[in-house]
Amino acid sequence: MDTIADLLVRISNAKGSRHESLALPYSNLKEAVLNVLKQEGYVNDFVADKVARTISVDIKEPKRQFSKMNRVSKPGRRMYVKSKDIPRPKSGNGIVIISTPTGVLSGEKARASRQGGEIICEVF
Numbered sequence: 001m002d003t004i005a006d007l008l009v010r011i012s013n014a015k016g017s018r019h020e021s022l023a024l025p026y027s028n029l030k031e032a033v034l035n036v037l038k039q040e041g042y043v044n045d046f047v048a049d050k051v052a053r054t055i056s057v058d059i060k061e062p063k064r065q066f067s068k069m070n071r072v073s074k075p076g077r078r079m080y081v082k083s084k085d086i087p088r089p090k091s092g093n094g095i096v097i098i099s100t101p102t103g104v105l106s107g108e109k110a111r112a113s114r115q116g117g118e119i120i121c122e123v124f
Contacts (some may be wrong), residue, residue: 094124
């Protein structure tokens with residue numbers, strides 16, 4: 001099962017159902033992706049409880065709205081890019097989340113630090 005795709009679908013479904021928060025199973029990669037989403041303003045806050053192995057995400061009235069979250073790199077087909085080839089979102093309003101050797105970063109930060117890696121998802 002693809003845990004990142006599950007994370008993106010749960011956030012989209014909770015937003016569509018007008019929920020204020022949601023609970024997810026914990027993983028380090030989910031926490032890193034949620035940290036980028038929080039920095040970019042797509043989620044308000046999240047609390048990761050490593051002992052109980054859960055993450056609570058607050059999605060009530062975020063700073064930035066999104067219409068779609070797409071998983072780019074899938075378990076059956078991984079997508080790797082060099083720093084100069086990091087795609088910009090087609091709509092202009094959005095981000096690309098990339099897993100680099102120094103951690104999970106937004107596309108702009110990865111491009112600025114000249115690091116490539118695996119494209120995890122697009123949010124726009």
